[in-house]
Amino acid sequence: MSAPPPRPTVPAAELSRPVLDRPHFIGIGGAGMSGIAKILTQRGARVQGSDARESATVTALRGLGATVHIGHDAAHLASGATAVVISSAIRADNPELVAATERGVPVVHRSDALAALMEAARPLAVAGTHGKTTTTSMLAVSLGALGLDPSYAIGGDLDEPGSNAHHGRGEIFVAEADESDRSFHKYAPEVAIVLNVELDHHANYASLEEIYESFETFADRVRPGGTLVVSSDHEGARELTRRVRASGSVRVRTYGEAADADVRILDVTAHGLTSETTVLLDGRELTFAVFVPGRHYAHNAVAALVAGTEMGLPADELTKALGTYTGVRRRLQLKGEANSVQVIDSYAHHPTEMSADLEAIRGGAADGRVLVLFQPHLFSRTQELATEMGAALALADASVVLDIYPAREDPIPGVSSALIIDAARAAGADVRHAPAGQEGAELVAGMARPGDLVLTMGAGDVTELGPEILARLPR
Template sequence: MSNRAQELNAELGKVHLMGVGGVGVSAVARLMLDYGLRVSGSDAKDLPVLDDLRARGARISVGYDPANLGDADTVVVSSIIKPGNAEYDEAVARGLKILHRSQGLEATMRGHEMIVAVAGTHGKTTTTSLTAHMLKTIGAAPSFAVGANIASLGTNAELGTGEYFVAEADESDASFLNYRPDVIIVTNVEADHLDHYGTAEAVHQAFVDFASLLPEDGLLICCADDPGANELARTMRLKRPDLRVQTYGFAEHADRRLSDAHVRDGGRFAATIEWGSGQEHVLNLAVPGAHNLLNAAAALSVGINAGMDVDEALEALGSFSGAARRFEFKGEASGVRVYDDYAHHPTEVSAALKAGRAVAGNGKLHVLFQPHLFSRTREFYRQFAQELSLADSVTLLEIYPAREAPIPGVTSELIAQRVEVPAHVFAPEQAVAHVAGQAEAGDIVMTVGAGDVTYLGPQILDALA
């Protein structure tokens, strides 16, 4: 057992994780198992990830019961675990150490020489995945924790032997303030999660507070194309002149400038990237969309600042095949290709549909969209309608409530009524039949949203076949 593993074992003892089937908590469980800790966990549903954790030595239970705690010393909880959960209440009654998922992840980060945290309203999962993939492909053996499974890495979290730890930093409940990064990437800063923050100003302040966690001579990498991230870079240059602040993007003032974005033969997406005096290279990706060129430019900036060979880093980025639920190809039937995307904010929907348009070529784009959260729908229904109008047809499911109670008058019809192309709201079974009936050979179908719409892609393929 390494020194850090011994320290972690002494600090946490036996660890029980509640909500362990979630992608964030399962990542913490995998890392703790890699450290050699004794791990148990529970979740409300029997999910495929639980079998993987069992195979790696964790004691896993389905359903919440105080008995599941066993002789645990520390409990790690996801954001959805609240007082009133019998297992959680038992942990409180027994005086066990209780950590939020982010605090559990932070414990596994400590001891690494270079902690890279990737934050942003959108794009952080793919950017984290690209960075981890790049570092692993060139042999840097990073540790990483990502909010999705990465096909090229075979997992969403791993304890590597190298000095880097790359982590997705979730801003939704300000829990990213629990981390202590050496490098921060900020892809964008927009108003979202207003159920937690209340105002757009509070969201922006949270990112300022996050960037302020960087140590002296820490590195802040911001997207120059996004007004919020660009403003963060400007603010931190004034507030913390001891920091290194760099920008990337298509904007003229970006430190690493992208230009000439285009689709290559074979469906690859490419752009020129240049910096300094005379440094010019081609960024050539297998994943579609200008937004992914930006994400890759952010990852490349980490490699450049670490002194890695640029050509090796570019080649590694070019081999990245994508993260789960990020324009993920689900299959093809009757000449119709079906993709799934996690987009659940208007900006994300816009990026996803633009990528779909590029891939569709002369074919039509049919979108099955499920709004996520009543509060987000109330805030952005006009913008959702505007971005969904990029499609040729739009089918909507009712709002996925997640953690929220319904808000009177807030339904998917608010969006459907304002979409500028044919749009209808259906129950899932009818939605599948409707979408399959619309699509013809050469078209693209996209299931879009952060809820259970992801399970309808295979059903659409069956209906098409």
């Protein structure tokens, strides 16, 4: 299966400054779109756009001076717009996109707009099937702590709505590079990270081989003299390393616990919801702490460390700066505590992420149980990975599974949360079903006892249920 034919858009190489002077964003409140809109606003562009509903991100953009309409209507496309920016989630029949086409307004894909913003900088792009947002955030925070004031565009908020992007005065631009629709092929980074390579995004990729080919194309985009930083521990990443080294197209530097890693992780020690990591880098042992739990996040921090040193930054200073990172919204973010029950939000929606977060959080559960309120994301992902999702949920003491969050997809006959529930029960899990969020929040709150940890897990609107659970716990 090949990627669907892209709609005609203006390539990054052909974008001039005036094209993005008065951009209109369709779906401006999305994680990727809002970051680009914020940077353009900070660079002086007159940004406007539309979104399906009000949100904290929309409010933050308005606070920066952007004009945001709620709902999609051709009337929202004001005369004078120099471009319409879209993502792959925008359907061809969107009335604003139709109006732009009829009026001859240039249509720019989100990835081309981001590529244009990075063109004059020293780009550092973070790719991988999972872990991108955390690693990009670690780099943005640590480079900021070093006084480098990087620009960045992240797929999640650091500490408050609208903090997913920044136009900095420094020369480095850190960006999350999305492989889901092959848009990361547009970037030309000085240093690129590939955290892992697994089969996902089944609507766009028919096989793991197509995924490999896509990541190889991304690797070939690294600027001459640049570096590709790749995990040595993930099977798919190792295969990518083998292919890239065989082609000789770019310098590769690996990191991980494997004996043949260029930068070796010697130890990861958990301390509750933090972790301490020791690495062997260029013959020196370095130990540093990261204030997020688990081996998975420690590996992300080492990837950030290696990439930073490849940009010419001192390792000793980078390890200290990484210690200032305290997490990102939706990545094991503590939402609150009531009746000695902590409620934590996890963005995990792929089985590998789910397992990693559940294993990480287990270390902070002390003698309590780990309970999960899980919302599957996308029908296509559920169709392909329901068995693996069910196995991941078996790592929890008990789970409640909601109906699938469709996002951009239409339903697929025969695909529902029941596939995950059946797989979880087959793996020995205690799992129940709740069709809607409110019912799920009430169910998991009724299960919780003092000392337990409750995770709201998924990439959809399950994140909004943390406060609902806390409100239902005894005070």
